[in-house]
Amino acid sequence: MAHLLFLSFLICRLIPIVGLTLHSSDLLPLQLHIHPSTTSSVSTDFGGTTHSTPLAILHPTSPHDIAILIRTSYLSPHPFPISARGHGHSINGQASAPQGVVIDMSRDSVISDLTHDRPLPFYSSTRHEYYVDVWAGELWINVLSWTLANGGLAPKSWTDYLYLSVGGTLSNAGISGQAFHHGPQISNVHELDVVTGKGELVTCSDDQNSELFHAVLGGLGQFGIITRARIALESAPQRVRWIRVLYSNFTAFTKDQERLISLHSDFKRFDYVEGFVIVDEGLINNWRSSFFSPSNPVKMSSLGGANGGVLYCLEMTKNYNEYNAHSVDQDVEELLKELDFIPASIFTTDLTYLEFLDRVHKAELKLRAKGLWEVPHPWLNLFVPASRIADFDLGVFRGILGNKTSGPILIYPMNKHKWDDRTSVVTPEEDVFYLVAFLRSALDDSGEPSKTLKHLSRENQEILEFCRKEGLKTRQYLPHHETQSEWQHHFGRNWDRFRHRKAEFDPKFILGTGQGIFQPSS
Ligand code: FAD
Numbered sequence: 001m002a003h004l005l006f007l008s009f010l011i012c013r014l015i016p017i018v019g020l021t022l023h024s025s026d027l028l029p030l031q032l033h034i035h036p037s038t039t040s041s042v043s044t045d046f047g048g049t050t051h052s053t054p055l056a057i058l059h060p061t062s063p064h065d066i067a068i069l070i071r072t073s074y075l076s077p078h079p080f081p082i083s084a085r086g087h088g089h090s091i092n093g094q095a096s097a098p099q100g101v102v103i104d105m106s107r108d109s110v111i112s113d114l115t116h117d118r119p120l121p122f123y124s125s126t127r128h129e130y131y132v133d134v135w136a137g138e139l140w141i142n143v144l145s146w147t148l149a150n151g152g153l154a155p156k157s158w159t160d161y162l163y164l165s166v167g168g169t170l171s172n173a174g175i176s177g178q179a180f181h182h183g184p185q186i187s188n189v190h191e192l193d194v195v196t197g198k199g200e201l202v203t204c205s206d207d208q209n210s211e212l213f214h215a216v217l218g219g220l221g222q223f224g225i226i227t228r229a230r231i232a233l234e235s236a237p238q239r240v241r242w243i244r245v246l247y248s249n250f251t252a253f254t255k256d257q258e259r260l261i262s263l264h265s266d267f268k269r270f271d272y273v274e275g276f277v278i279v280d281e282g283l284i285n286n287w288r289s290s291f292f293s294p295s296n297p298v299k300m301s302s303l304g305g306a307n308g309g310v311l312y313c314l315e316m317t318k319n320y321n322e323y324n325a326h327s328v329d330q331d332v333e334e335l336l337k338e339l340d341f342i343p344a345s346i347f348t349t350d351l352t353y354l355e356f357l358d359r360v361h362k363a364e365l366k367l368r369a370k371g372l373w374e375v376p377h378p379w380l381n382l383f384v385p386a387s388r389i390a391d392f393d394l395g396v397f398r399g400i401l402g403n404k405t406s407g408p409i410l411i412y413p414m415n416k417h418k419w420d421d422r423t424s425v426v427t428p429e430e431d432v433f434y435l436v437a438f439l440r441s442a443l444d445d446s447g448e449p450s451k452t453l454k455h456l457s458r459e460n461q462e463i464l465e466f467c468r469k470e471g472l473k474t475r476q477y478l479p480h481h482e483t484q485s486e487w488q489h490h491f492g493r494n495w496d497r498f499r500h501r502k503a504e505f506d507p508k509f510i511l512g513t514g515q516g517i518f519q520p521s522s
Contacts, residue, residue, distance in 0.1 A: 042095075045088045050092055070197065073199075073508070079509075085103065086106075086136070087139060091379045124190075129233070130234070132230070134231060139162065144358075158174075177315070180415050183420075188232045194212060194216050195227060197509075201227070223424075241318045241348065241349075242315075247312045250397075252341075261415055318335075378440055381435065387430060406451050481516070481517075
């Protein structure tokens with residue numbers, strides 16, 4: 001075995017010289033194939049601002065390929081960095097592996113590979129719940145299509161955009177408007193297969209190898225590579241009533257958002273609660289606003305948002321089926337009548353469940369057609385404690401931003417008790433906290449200084465500096481920090497636990513070096 005590992009190690013070292021990509025199955029004894037190809041395909045990501053070309057790419061055909069590669073590095077006197085790449089939709093090179101190997105987790109038809117010999121759908125008699133086992137490189141859109149087609153089922157907790165990999169979102173948290181009720185995606189996964197930084201393939205769950213299970217969830221790819229995830233399912237609704245209402249008063253807006261996420265009854269609550277901020281140009285630049293269209297213009301001035309004012313849009317959905325379609329209007333009306341929005345500002349649309357969940361893809365296709373998807377994205381995502389969200393509004397939405405946003409700004413609250421404190425993700429220490437997401441696109445050719453990458457990046461720094469100075473105790477979601485002391489501050493009281501987990505599961509600092517948390521050992 002040792003000579004095979006050495007052989008593989010040699011190949012990894014040779015790759016920069018001959019410019020090859022590792023592909024599973026050429027190197028027969030190790031089940032690793034080598035194919036001529038370029039490594040530049042994984043040198044950047046959705047953020048488009050970092051470039052790092054790995055020495056090699058591995059296209060695994062099984063978890064064992066991943067285990068062999070990691071073990072090769074682990075046993076080598078000169079361990080090399082290894083990072084998994086899901087769909088490369090990070091912003092700051094998090095899935096890169098400078099001077100190392102990127103594992104391209106994407107694969108075709110993996111759900112059927114994993115499930116072909118089992119009866120469908122899968123039911124857990126202990127949890128009284130359906131579930132599906134998926135390859136971690138699978139995209140959520142494929143998971144959804146498959147579960148809908150096999151029993152009319154669907155995962156419970158989502159991201160707004162479905163062309164993200166299961167392993168990629170589970171390494172962060174995975175949040176959207178369902179998180180207030182179901183918790184993030186990492187609260188809706190029951191079991192994982194993980195290859196640790198020692199090259200061991202381990203099955204883990206709340207009951208089995210639980211330290212690894214919790215470490216990996218929200219673990220930023222630091223403790224192991226997830227190869228299989230067991231995702232909790234529910235019966236999928238057929239249709240979705242999607243409602244948006246506007247506010248000019250921030251206090252009324254957040255009071256209503258927080259009220260909506262406090263409702264627990266399965267009948268008298270919305271199924272999804274989000275929101276976004278609209279400054280003067282916001283509606284035009286909000287590529288997610290598929291139903292504020294030019295044929296349905298919103299006159300900001302008529303709604304109290306004129307003269308540099310800011311509007312806030314509360315967004316909700318109510319799921320329903322044919323059998324309860326007759327009552328959906330009444331259910332929505334009853335929930336809306338408790339809210340304090342601008343009366344003339346209700347916008348409603350009705351979609352299938354799939355159309356609703358896949359809504360951002362529609363916007364993606366439009367932006368792609370205009371060449372506006374593959375531009376730099378200096379995104380900033382923050383968790384803001386509910387007690388300080390009004391200060392954030394004053395200082396940032398109505399302060400630092402001026403009247404330019406260069407993309408959507410999301411804002412929605414979540415309940416802390418739906419997050420498991422044992423996972424690696426860090427959230428504010430309050431019962432309710434908000435996600436504020438600045439999803440901006442830099443357009444350096446637009447001729448407008450406020451749309452350049454430089455300007456937007458500087459503004460992000462200003463926002464972070466404002467939060468620090470005002471003691472807002474915000475945390476970055478999808479975090480990016482430059483130094484270990486910044487990371488230490490990010491993790492706060494959980495830093496020691498994070499470090500100990502690293503020492504246990506990836507003692508040679510092989511994994512996830514693109515995050516820049518630990519320096520790889522040489
Ligand atoms: P990658 O960028 O490939 O990887 C991200 C990190 O996870 C890297 O550190 C990588 O090494 C690690 N990783 C990847 N796969 C594995 C694995 N199998 N095992 C261990 N580590 C792994 N996030 C939300 O929560 N909610 C949203 O609504 C949302 N919307 C988005 C919309 C768009 C258009 C984009 C671009 C991003 C959005 N995100 C959202 C952010 C997204 O969840 C993260 O960027 C996520 O990391 C992307 O998944 P990916 O598969 O592209 O991961």
